[in-house]
Amino acid sequence: MAAAVRKVGGRVPPARGTRPRNRRALILAAAAELFHRRGYADVGMSDIAEAVGMGPSALYRHFRSKQHLLMQVVLDGVAPVREALARSAVEDPDTVLRAVVAVTLDHREVGVLWQREGRLLPAAERAEVRREIRAVTAVVAGLIRDARPRLSPEQAELLAWCGLGVLLSPSFHRIELPRPEYVRLLVELGRAAVAAPPAELVPNARARPPAGIALRSRREALLTAAVRMFAEQGYAGVAIEDIGAAAGIAGPSVYNHFESKGDLLSAAVTRGIEWLTMDMTGALAGAADPEAALRALLEAYIRFAAEHSDLVSLLLTEVSHLPMSARHRARQAQADYLMEWAHLLCAVRPQYGTAPARIRVHAALTAINDVARTRHLRDTAGVAATLAAVAGAVLGLDPAGEPEPPLDASG
Template identity: 90%
Template sequence: MAAAVRKIGGHVPPARGTRPRNRRALILAAAADLFYRRGYADVGMSDIADAVGMGPSALYRHFRSKQHLLMQVVLDGVAPVRDALARSAVEDPDTVLRAVVAATLDHREVGVLWQREGRLLPAAERAEVRREIRAVTAVVAELIQDARPELSPGQAELLAWCGLGVLLSPSFHRIELPRPEYVRLLVELGRAAVTARPAELVPIARSPARPTGIVLRSRREALLGAAVRMFAEQGYAGVAIEDIGAAAGIAGPSVYNHFESKADLLSAAVTRGVEWLSMDMTRALAGAEDDEGALRVLLWSYIRFAAEYSDLVTLLLAEVSHLPTQARHRARQAQVDHLMEWAHLLCAVRPEYGAAQARIRVHAALTAINDVARTRHLRDTAGVAPTLAAVAGAVLGLDPVG
């Protein structure tokens, strides 16, 4: 029996040696699939060439480098959302929303590619991707403000980020529903996010002379703190252990007195993130009197956690795949357990949802929170936390609290 052929972006890859007319599109689709499943750092140009049945040298005739290819993949991933939003000039908002939902479900890798892999681009390419993403966000914000003229531009922008986070949340899980049901649910959740009532927003002044508190003298903590920050900003593959030592003020060989390798550093950082998240949940739920109260307390607790430890959140979202096998399985199981606690509480409060819908709603709410927490100019604004609570509460289906 012939082996099954893995499709690339809905296309069957061509036989090696052929020259299909859509070769560039096939390359982009193969790269998007591989970057999404394995991560940019673990994919070589030869892997992409093999996926489309061509030699690596021919690949470079289309894309000058792997970084250039990543930039095009991210921009290509944003394009369906941008094109769907372009209909806003001639179609009603609900039709546009359904078109955006269809685009995100058809291209489920989009959220991961622009949030996880896009940060690995060089500065110039990263700036181009950011301009494109901000242009998409600006269109959504304009649509929100047209429908809700009482909102300030800042409030409309914040709701736009939340709404896009909700619509892109399927990129971060593989929970499935029948397509019509999935479209209806995401339209409902997207609408709930952008119609939530935002708080007044005031930028927080950040003084360079602001006290930073007492810093621990432990060299291990200094290394771990530098590793968390640098892995979050540059990606695990883009940071050398010597760079981490230099950032922590520790000479090269001395680093190995505290951590055996860079992988050991990442494992310690991820373990810390998972354990702190678990402790934060345990503490939040300890005083709850009922399921809905527990869910509300947990929501506020997570918003504070994500804002305060945004680098740890980034590691848990983007770098777990680089862990050794056993550590990776443990970290992912801990993340699943955390999400299932949320879903269990939501099912207790809204049993009509069922398990799959509850998990999709939890992913949507947490993705919106994570996106805002990892976006500095949004995070550093008073009023963001209560707005996120309102958005996430609406997505979860909780009754609003005055």
């Protein structure tokens, strides 16, 4: 057991019975690493206490509950980004950008903690975290407008979200480069994202399409409700009875369609992966060359993310709750999907090399995902064309003429 403990964050915990001055910081660091690697629902206070060499009762003297600890972990992750951005008052933007890159590489768990675990907080604490994240975004948007004064506030905000998504993208993969090369690449990608030409944006301008006519299939009703609820509340926070009630299906009748909550999650994840695979197959089948295929794939992914933002959330946050064999299949399918992107990019830009190409792909898709999962951005006319420009710049594609009309997709 001691050997396993030493692996947490690469740190050796203090000996039991000792009281290091930085114990609170050690607790936060251990909790952040465990929440990032295993997910909040699968980590107990006893696991965190063991990682820092203390008893669970002593841990509660520092944090009154696991939710309280999670809130502090998330806020603690936001703080160094805010501190780096605070230098903008006295230092040039390039120095500030490098400082933010250093933070995101030193704390690669930050993006996952903001996006995956922060939504599991109670409403009041979740609102506090959102205020902190919006404050960070506002600083970045201000820096963008200082450099590009012709942008509207809405355009600067959208580019700020995209830029932060690019810089936080290492949180969602394990691809490594030598540190100096990684810093140079992320700085380049961050600059490319915020320098992209945005389309004209009109917030909340699009009329929502009619609700349409739902399928009568009870299985589909359950699956639709499960995707929405897992995305909003997390797999561990939803009971199968709640899903049944949301779908208008009483108690035991749910089990006529799915054997368990895990079966529902597996069906939802499979649907998301198959949808992406079908979109990819269509994009490649109709393309004359790798660059045309990559552009078509990018357009298809932006459309998918806008129309199915809950499925995007599910694929990003809940795969770890699948049974081992299903989890392995899902992650392999996701890896294969991303490798197809990287293969196309290497065919278009062979000078990149495999690892940098994969990092670019992750950066572009993370920017798209962040915007798609942020409702007020997703519901803005012109956002799809802007995302295409941002992602194209991050991938290193040449501008493709005038922006295309925005895709009319609301989630």
